[in-house]
Amino acid sequence: MNSVHDMGGMHGFGPVATEANEPVFHHDWEGRTIACVLAMSAWGKWNLDRSRFFRESIPGPRYLNISYYEIWLDGLIAMAADAGLASLEELNSGHADPGAEKCTPGFTADKVIPAMQRGRSARRADADLTARFAPGDKVRARNTNPRGHTRLPRYVRGRCGVIDRVHGEFVFPDSNAHFKGEAPQTVYSVRFTSAELWGNDVGHPDDKVFVDMWDSYLEQA
Amino acid sequence: MTGVPTNRRWGLFMSEQHKSGTHNHAMPSDPALRVQALESVLVEKGLVDPKTLDTIVDYYETEVGPRNGARVVARAWSDSDYRSWLFEDASAAIADMGYEGRQGEDMVALENTPTVHNMVVCTLCSCYPWPVLGLPPVWYKSPPYRSRAVIEPRVVLAEFGIELGDDVEVRVWDSTAELRYLVVPMRPAGTDGWSAEQLAKLVTRDSMIGTGLPLQPGEAS
Numbered sequence: 001m002n003s004v005h006d007m008g009g010m011h012g013f014g015p016v017a018t019e020a021n022e023p024v025f026h027h028d029w030e031g032r033t034i035a036c037v038l039a040m041s042a043w044g045k046w047n048l049d050r051s052r053f054f055r056e057s058i059p060g061p062r063y064l065n066i067s068y069y070e071i072w073l074d075g076l077i078a079m080a081a082d083a084g085l086a087s088l089e090e091l092n093s094g095h096a097d098p099g100a101e102k103c104t105p106g107f108t109a110d111k112v113i114p115a116m117q118r119g120r121s122a123r124r125a126d127a128d129l130t131a132r133f134a135p136g137d138k139v140r141a142r143n144t145n146p147r148g149h150t151r152l153p154r155y156v157r158g159r160c161g162v163i164d165r166v167h168g169e170f171v172f173p174d175s176n177a178h179f180k181g182e183a184p185q186t187v188y189s190v191r192f193t194s195a196e197l198w199g200n201d202v203g204h205p206d207d208k209v210f211v212d213m214w215d216s217y218l219e220q221a
Numbered sequence: 222m223t224g225v226p227t228n229r230r231w232g233l234f235m236s237e238q239h240k241s242g243t244h245n246h247a248m249p250s251d252p253a254l255r256v257q258a259l260e261s262v263l264v265e266k267g268l269v270d271p272k273t274l275d276t277i278v279d280y281y282e283t284e285v286g287p288r289n290g291a292r293v294v295a296r297a298w299s300d301s302d303y304r305s306w307l308f309e310d311a312s313a314a315i316a317d318m319g320y321e322g323r324q325g326e327d328m329v330a331l332e333n334t335p336t337v338h339n340m341v342v343c344t345l346c347s348c349y350p351w352p353v354l355g356l357p358p359v360w361y362k363s364p365p366y367r368s369r370a371v372i373e374p375r376v377v378l379a380e381f382g383i384e385l386g387d388d389v390e391v392r393v394w395d396s397t398a399e400l401r402y403l404v405v406p407m408r409p410a411g412t413d414g415w416s417a418e419q420l421a422k423l424v425t426r427d428s429m430i431g432t433g434l435p436l437q438p439g440e441a442s
Contacts, residue, residue, distance in 0.1 A: 008344035008395065009372040013364040016380055022358050024282045029256040031282065034356070035274035036260060038323075043268070052346055068347060068362040070252050077259060085268055094258030096265045103267035112276040113284075117352075121326035122399040151397045153344055155371065167327075170399055187398050198372055207391040209371050212398030 001053075001147055002154060004060040009155040009198070030069040037076050042107035042115070045083035048122070049177035053149035054079045127169035127184035132215055137163045139190060140221040141213065149177035152217045156209075160221045161192040164210060172214055185215040281356055289320045290353035290403055291424035295417040297330075298408040308332060311403065315353060324401060325352035331394065331404045331431075338389050339404045340378065340431025342370035343396040350401035354426060361430065371395060381432040404431040411438045 007013075025031040037051070055075040056063075063071060081088045090096055107115070133139060143158040144150075151173050167187040175183040190213050195205035263269040293315055297304040307314040311328035315321065328350060331339040343349065344367050349357040360366050369377050374391045378384075385391065394402045406428040412420060415438075422441040427433025 006345055007364055007368040008342075008370075010364075010368040013368050016360050016363065016365045016369070016377060018360045018381070019358070024286070024356055025278075026359075027253060029253040031278035032256050032260055032274060033252075034281065035277035036256070036263060036269060038277050039269045039273050040263070055346065064364065067252070068359070073252060073256060073259070077255075080263075080268075086262055086266060090262045090266070091259055092255070094261040096262055100266060102265075105267055105270040105273065107273055108270055109272040109276040112273055113280060116277070116280060117322040119322040119324070119326040119352075123327055151345060153395065153397060155344075167329075167398070167400055170327075187400070189400075203373055203375060204387070204391065207374060207393070209393045209395060211395045212400055214398070 001056060001149065002145055003056050004063050005056040006154050008153045033069045033073045033076070037072050038116075039105070039107055040076060040080060040085070042105075042111075043083075043085065045085060046079055047176055048120070049149060049171070049173035050179070051075060051079065052173070053177040054082075056149070122171040124169045124171060124182065124184035129169050129184065129186050129215075131166050131186045131188075133163045133166070133186075133188060133218065133220075135163050135165055138221040139163060139188075139218045141190070141211075142217055142219055144217075146174065148174060150174050150217075152213065153211065155197060156190075156192060156211050156213075159192055159196050161190040161196065161211070164189040164191040167212065170214070172216070174214075174216075187212055187214055188218070189213075190218070281351075285351060286355035287353070287424075287426035287429065288421070289318070289355075290350070290426075290429045291421040292417070293318055293320065293353060293403065294405050294424045294429060295420035297405055298412075298420050299415070299417045304405075307405065315403070320352040322352050324348070325350045327400050328353075329394075329400050329402050331392070331402055333404060333406050333431075335407070336389055337392060338378075338383075338385055338431065339392045339394060339402075340370065340374060341394045341396060341402045341404060342367060344368070344371055345395075345397060348396035348401065350403055353403055354429060358426070378432065381427065383432070383434060404429050406435045409435050409437050 055071050058071060058074050077091045080086050081091060138160060140160045141156040167189060169184045170187045171182040172185045175181055189210050192209045193205060194203050194207040197209060264271055297307050307330045311330040315328050333339055347357055347362040349361060371393050374393050375385060396402060409423055423436040425433050425435060428435045
């Protein structure tokens with residue numbers, strides 16, 4: 001979807017504000033938010049791509065006006081309600097509906113570190129696909145504007161680049177985010193010149209931007 | 222924990238928004254209260270175990286952070302076989318150090334040289350290699366960095382204190398897929414004979430994102 005989360009190349013956001021000796025969390029609620037996000041994902045009611053889709057579905061003005069942990073918080077509340085785990089009223093009021101079903105969390109504290117260390121790779125090596133492109137092939141990013149989730153940033157659409165490396169097969173977010181299957185595709189690193197993306201009058205024309213792209217984002221150039 | 226004023230989060234951008242009064246009043250504005258309500262109802266419904274949340278927070282506050290990545294880089298600086306392995310198969314080489322899991326399942330290491338400077342961004346969200354760098358700093362997730370890193374990387378680098386000559390090619394890696402990138406900076410001169418443990422003290426978080434350089438001998442604490 002073409003919303004404000006897709007920021008590459010935009011002007012108007014000002015300088016990068018860094019902070020010396022930044023703590024991991026500035027407030028306790030930030031840690032509780034990420035913990036809720038990670039713990040709730042254990043129910044298997046959604047996936048990483050769907051989480052991103054819900055975050056980027058936050059209305060643009062609000063997305064730009066809240067901190068990143070609030071983006072995660074908004075996304076989690078919307079997703080938990082969408083999945084039927086709790087109603088929006090419950091999630092916002094902090095009280096379960098009288099007579100609401102009580103579950104038993106299976107993701108207990110002893111399972112946290114093994115689960116975090118195991119991770120959840122989106123690589124699907126057994127997909128057994130034949131890569132359509134090889135390093136050095138010239139490609140063009142498709143000009144496409146889906147309303148659903150995509151990981152194809154606007155700033156590369158319609159632009160030509162070169163396959164730099166083939167990463168292997170991965171779950172396709174545009175499908176997985178909408179529960180339409182993992183539908184794995186080959187992912188490539190595509191190398192663009194600064195001149196191709198931004199013209200010759202910005203920066204150094206020979207600088208490069210590398211963008212990881214699923215096969216169906218690309219066409220032969 | 223150290224609190225910071227909200228307008229530090231996204232630099233000038235946030236303070237301008239606050240002045241213009243575009244705050245969203247549809248729900249309690251204090252995220253701490255919202256997370257408290259969320260956690261309370263999730264616990265009441267048996268959807269999360271509070272001890273699980275405590276363990277997740279503790280893991281990301283104390284176990285995971287840029288010291289992990291620094292040890293990887295220091296080993297690559299001092300062991301040429303490990304260095305080759307890291308660039309060949311970063312996931313396996315990093316897992317060999319014990320660092321793996323969420324948001325680091327599929328790693329790629331990028332080599333800085335006298336003629337190539339790499340930097341990493343996620344223009345679409347906040348993708349970052351958690352097992353080696355920990356959770357990302359606020360600026361990495363902020364609109365200024367996400368928007369500008371791809372269109373004017375040298376201006377951004379200059380704000381971080383890095384001035385590169387025309388003979389150096391800047392390569393920006395946009396983490397649009399599930400690959401996570403670790404920059405391996407150049408080993409500082411004057412460190413011959415240093416142990417990996419000593420070298421690791423020179424490796425800063427920003428030098429592994431590509432927005433910083435390693436400390437020089439004598440700068441390490």
